Amino acid sequence: MSAVIPVSTPISQPFWEGLKEEVIRVPRCDECSHWIFYPRRHCTHCGSLSMTWREISGRATLCSYTLARVPTLEEFAADPPQNLAIVTLEEGFNVNSSLVDIEPGDMRIGMALRPVFAPVGDSGARRLLFTAA
Amino acid sequence: MGLQGKASITGYAQYAPEKYATAPQMFHLEQVADLAHQALKESGLALQDIDGLILNNTSFHEADIFVPAMAAEYLGIPVNFAEVVDLGGTSAVAMVWRAAAAIELGLCQAVLCVLPARMAPLGPAEDPTQLATAMRFGGHSTRYGAPEAEFDIPYGHVGQNTGYAMIAQQYADRFSYDPRAMAKLVVQQRDNAQEHPQAIFRGQPLTEADFLASRMVADPLRLLEIVMPVAGGAAVIVTSETLARRCPHRPVKVLGFGERLAYKSPTYAADMTVTPIREAARQAFAMSGLQPVDMHMAQVYDCYTITVLLSLEDAGFCAKGEGMRFLRERDLGFRGDFPLNTHGGQLSFGQAGTAGGMSQLIEACTQIQGRAGPRQVPRHDNAFVSGTGGVMSEQGVLVLQGGEPA
Numbered sequence: 001m002s003a004v005i006p007v008s009t010p011i012s013q014p015f016w017e018g019l020k021e022e023v024i025r026v027p028r029c030d031e032c033s034h035w036i037f038y039p040r041r042h043c044t045h046c047g048s049l050s051m052t053w054r055e056i057s058g059r060a061t062l063c064s065y066t067l068a069r070v071p072t073l074e075e076f077a078a079d080p081p082q083n084l085a086i087v088t089l090e091e092g093f094n095v096n097s098s099l100v101d102i103e104p105g106d107m108r109i110g111m112a113l114r115p116v117f118a119p120v121g122d123s124g125a126r127r128l129l130f131t132a133a
Numbered sequence: 134m135g136l137q138g139k140a141s142i143t144g145y146a147q148y149a150p151e152k153y154a155t156a157p158q159m160f161h162l163e164q165v166a167d168l169a170h171q172a173l174k175e176s177g178l179a180l181q182d183i184d185g186l187i188l189n190n191t192s193f194h195e196a197d198i199f200v201p202a203m204a205a206e207y208l209g210i211p212v213n214f215a216e217v218v219d220l221g222g223t224s225a226v227a228m229v230w231r232a233a234a235a236i237e238l239g240l241c242q243a244v245l246c247v248l249p250a251r252m253a254p255l256g257p258a259e260d261p262t263q264l265a266t267a268m269r270f271g272g273h274s275t276r277y278g279a280p281e282a283e284f285d286i287p288y289g290h291v292g293q294n295t296g297y298a299m300i301a302q303q304y305a306d307r308f309s310y311d312p313r314a315m316a317k318l319v320v321q322q323r324d325n326a327q328e329h330p331q332a333i334f335r336g337q338p339l340t341e342a343d344f345l346a347s348r349m350v351a352d353p354l355r356l357l358e359i360v361m362p363v364a365g366g367a368a369v370i371v372t373s374e375t376l377a378r379r380c381p382h383r384p385v386k387v388l389g390f391g392e393r394l395a396y397k398s399p400t401y402a403a404d405m406t407v408t409p410i411r412e413a414a415r416q417a418f419a420m421s422g423l424q425p426v427d428m429h430m431a432q433v434y435d436c437y438t439i440t441v442l443l444s445l446e447d448a449g450f451c452a453k454g455e456g457m458r459f460l461r462e463r464d465l466g467f468r469g470d471f472p473l474n475t476h477g478g479q480l481s482f483g484q485a486g487t488a489g490g491m492s493q494l495i496e497a498c499t500q501i502q503g504r505a506g507p508r509q510v511p512r513h514d515n516a517f518v519s520g521t522g523g524v525m526s527e528q529g530v531l532v533l534q535g536g537e538p539a
């Protein structure tokens with residue numbers, strides 16, 4: 001189980017702490033307004049080291065997905081078929097995720113999504129999953 | 134800019150792909166020496182002629198660091214140029230251009246590029262389950278601070294199948310995903326493999342019906358669209374013009390190359406249906422003075438069918454979105470109008486770790502030298518070879534041309 005519990009770093013901590021409060025916080029560049037995901041020390045667009053954590057709505061669309069007929073890890077074998085998703089936030093950046101409460105046959109690239117702040121077991125950590133908006 | 138075409142591949146060797154369970158086990162240093170010996174015989178050179186060495190470190194059994202020094206010592210040769218390449222499935226392509234560049238710079242005369250990929254014997258204190266644990270996360274790092282440990286693994290985004298599947302889904306949404314076109318690619322490559330004595334799937338031809346009945350692994354990818362890992366290993370020797378004259382066979386000149394790394398995870402691609410081979414191929418063709426239409430064969434890295442499709446489009450063999458039609462309309466056999474992966478590709482030849490990408494390179498050399506026997510391509514002067522590492526993360530291209538035989 002341990003590897004699937006996200007371990008935050010001093011750089012990413014506000015993101016993971018935000019999920020526990022059911023908000024999504026992402027750093028945005030103070031110089032060029034680029035959203036920086038995953039969080040890091042610099043803006044990948046302009047190189048600036050100046051950024052501010054901002055709260056976003058979580059409104060998103062489905063960029064791509066697949067159904068893993070063979071689970072990618074045993075931790076994901078419980079509810080087959082495991083789905084994996086790449087989600088595009090309305091701010092324009094992508095995140096790895098997974099979809100909940102959508103039948104595989106109803107998954108469509110481009111569909112509107114909203115965030116689900118899903119606890120990871122009883123670890124206290126939460127993952128950012130998505131469901132149909 | 135770039136190479137002058139003065140460096141040539143003059144020798145190569147590869148172990149027949151075999152199932153891990155039944156393949157011989159050898160230390161990687163032993164494999165390096167054995168493959169070097171075999172490739173040197175082909176090239177007409179002696180071990181003492183080797184003065185450059187390129188190998189892998191990432192899955193090298195006997196060490197993680199100081200691998201070139203250990204290997205040079207084991208071989209018993211000092212070298213002027215030593216390097217490790219950590220580029221997954223494009224390592225073979227990457228090694229050859231580095232060797233060619235070092236030779237054209239005058240650093241060395243003969244470079245051994247080698248990728249051992251048989252398992253090493255287990256030591257008395259070693260536990261086979263440790264290997265299984267290490268393999269659980271595939272190419273994903275679990276170390277603290279690794280972006281994928283934090284943002285991939287907790288979501289189950291691990292391994293290669295699902296990454297390639299999500300690229301294929303994007304392609305399906307934007308254009309179309311035609312299982313029959315993919316079936317044709319797989320079946321024709323399997324046909325090609327029937328004429329390669331080393332191919333793991335020799336003697337097992339396929340039909341379109343077999344393909345369509347093949348089970349879904351990660352939608353839209355079926356089992357027969359996914360490469361099978363095998364034990365193996367391969368080496369090539371790249372030499373200067375002077376040493377190429379000792380080669381009893383036609384030297385294979387390295388006319389052009391390109392390399393491009395875009396990301397580790399396609400999640401962060403600007404557009405995951407446009408792959409890094411675009412820049413790599415553009416550079417390789419420009420350097421060589423040749424065009425896609427001048428190629429007499431394409432040996433295209435094929436960990437998955439979608440890899441081939443996107444590589445053909447982005448390298449300029451057909452327009453974006455036309456790949457499925459291209460596969461349906463062209464004859465991909467070794468006697469066809471677009472000879473593709475004439476050894477069967479790794480899908481039918483087998484993928485021996487990072488040495489799998491060397492199978493494409495060695496097939497191009499074998500064809501250019503006119504030594505492919507029953508699967509010989511009729512026109513065989515110019516070849517396109519590609520490599521792909523990660524999840525379309527890093528790609529390389531070589532444009533090769535047969536030189537004058539000595």
Ligand SMILES: [Zn+2]
Pocket residue numbers: 029030031032033034043044045046047048
């Ligand atoms: Zn910026």
